[in-house]
Amino acid sequence: MSSREQAFIMALRQIAGDPAARNLSDDAAILARPTGDLVLSHDMIVENVHYLSNDPPETVAQKLVGVNLSDLAAKGAKPLGALMGYSLGIDYKWDQAFVKGLASACHQYNLPLLGGDTVALPRHTAHFSGMTVIGLAPSCGAPDRRGAKAEDDLWVTGPIGDAGFGLRILNRRKPIDNPLTEILIQAYRCPVPRLEEGAWLAPYVHAMADISDGLLIDAKRIAEASNLGVKVNLDKMPLSKEAIAYFGDSPTTRLQAATAGDDYQLILSAPSSCRHKLQHLADEKNFGLFRVGKFSQEKGLSLYNQHGLITPPSNLGYEHGCNC
Numbered sequence: 001m002s003s004r005e006q007a008f009i010m011a012l013r014q015i016a017g018d019p020a021a022r023n024l025s026d027d028a029a030i031l032a033r034p035t036g037d038l039v040l041s042h043d044m045i046v047e048n049v050h051y052l053s054n055d056p057p058e059t060v061a062q063k064l065v066g067v068n069l070s071d072l073a074a075k076g077a078k079p080l081g082a083l084m085g086y087s088l089g090i091d092y093k094w095d096q097a098f099v100k101g102l103a104s105a106c107h108q109y110n111l112p113l114l115g116g117d118t119v120a121l122p123r124h125t126a127h128f129s130g131m132t133v134i135g136l137a138p139s140c141g142a143p144d145r146r147g148a149k150a151e152d153d154l155w156v157t158g159p160i161g162d163a164g165f166g167l168r169i170l171n172r173r174k175p176i177d178n179p180l181t182e183i184l185i186q187a188y189r190c191p192v193p194r195l196e197e198g199a200w201l202a203p204y205v206h207a208m209a210d211i212s213d214g215l216l217i218d219a220k221r222i223a224e225a226s227n228l229g230v231k232v233n234l235d236k237m238p239l240s241k242e243a244i245a246y247f248g249d250s251p252t253t254r255l256q257a258a259t260a261g262d263d264y265q266l267i268l269s270a271p272s273s274c275r276h277k278l279q280h281l282a283d284e285k286n287f288g289l290f291r292v293g294k295f296s297q298e299k300g301l302s303l304y305n306q307h308g309l310i311t312p313p314s315n316l317g318y319e320h321g322c323n324c
Contacts, residue, residue: 164260
């Protein structure tokens with residue numbers, strides 16, 4: 001083990017305090033088996049794909065944790081632990097700052113770090129990291145993406161497009177001196193997993209996922225997995241006051257928001273008979289919940305606003321390896 005790798009693991013031991021981690025001194029973690037179903041998910045983030053090379057390393061760590069826990073949120077699951085794969089870069093100070101951000105995120109979401117692996121990268125190689133998260137499914141069962149029913153309502157939990165707008169601002173490479181832009185950039189760099197909302201909503205939904213690649217493409221994925229179509233009302237899609245103040249509220253802006261991705265809001269289907277219960281739940285728990293469409297037997301994705309049908313864009317959201 002190299003001295004740099006050893007120093008990095010020593011730093012991680014300050015985070016990995018759960019007994020299951022065995023002080024990161026063993027080849028495996030030993031997690032006591034809970035009563036109930038386990039939910040497992042794995043996501044990777046890559047430099048210049050999921051984050052910019054000049055993003056602060058603390059926020060890169062927070063993004064790694066956030067995007068992975070978002071998958072647990074979509075299943076209504078409680079986090080039990082995580083395994084991390086990490087590529088050591090050439091700058092140890094960057095690695096140290098990453099650990100600082102990782103510790104903050106794990107503490108914020110009560111996520112035990114149980115183990116993982118490190119690998120040294122050759123020079124001029126893009127940095128990457130991955131995480132496997134383990135969660136406990138809710139007693140009602142983890143919602144399935146394939147579970148939407150015809151005539152179900154389509155809901156989202158909060159503003160759409162903030163992260164995409166934040167990335168646009170960063171790509172302009174201009175000084176950031178506006179509090180509105182800071183909020184949008186934060187949405188891109190540090191996504192917030194909707195863990196509480198997912199747990200509260202799970203008993204009422206037929207299907208649930210997180211919006212990682214864009215509202216339109218993720219709505220279509222639920223519909224296709226459920227052998228249905230979906231209709232989305234862009235006028236009902238929530239935009240944040242910061243996005244409206246900076247980019248305006250036009251049909252073009254709304255389409256950009258709906259296809260941007262990196263929102264990590266929850267997207268769900270629920271029977272229309274649950275509308276009152278869901279709205280009451282959102283009011284009681286003080287979280288956003290917006291009805292933006294409906295699932296139908298008619299296949300495909302349909303978009304509309306107050307003026308009528310809208311031709312869907314050729315690019316509904318982000319897809320790896322797609323040149324569209």
